[in-house]
Amino acid sequence: MADEKPREAHDDMRKLFSSAKPNLGHDGIALLEMLLQPAKVQVITQNIDGFHQEAGSSWVLEIHGTTRQIVCSRECGYAAAWTDDSPRLCPVCGGRTRPNVVWFGEALNEMLFELAEESSKSADIFFAVGTSGVVQPAAGLALLAGNSGALTVEVNLSETPFTQFADHSIRASASDFFQELCKALRSKRLRQVR
């Protein structure tokens, strides 16, 4: 019986996420990828909702995992989409299944995080968007990018610990900022065509 409660909590969480949708911020970042081609737009997120992929971004690192997937708690390698019918027990080894999410206090996936570091180090521009800037070690990625030569732009409604290090700090929501940026890029393209 001890297993029932977390399972219910997991199901509640999945329903909560599946009823929500990407916002204009996710849409804008996905659109940016199209507008900036052939430059790459890589998304590193602490969110676990899968909204960046749903909006259309093609390169997304979810360093805290995703509620779109369940995995085996014994780490046997089993993974599947998380649906109403997902098995409670791993069909491979019989271990309990769980959301593929990194809870507070758990270690991040090292390989994923190394990829995030590589991506940050090689960036020309690094946008730090809507994050409190205090969840370590993810917050260090913006600093790493800046120290590796990227132009750093913070987009946040309020000041964060990263504000003093950012090249530009913009007080706006992600939705407003990326919609405006895409609009500006589009009109620049139109002018170039003419």
Ligand SMILES: [Zn+2]
């Ligand atoms: Zn298993």
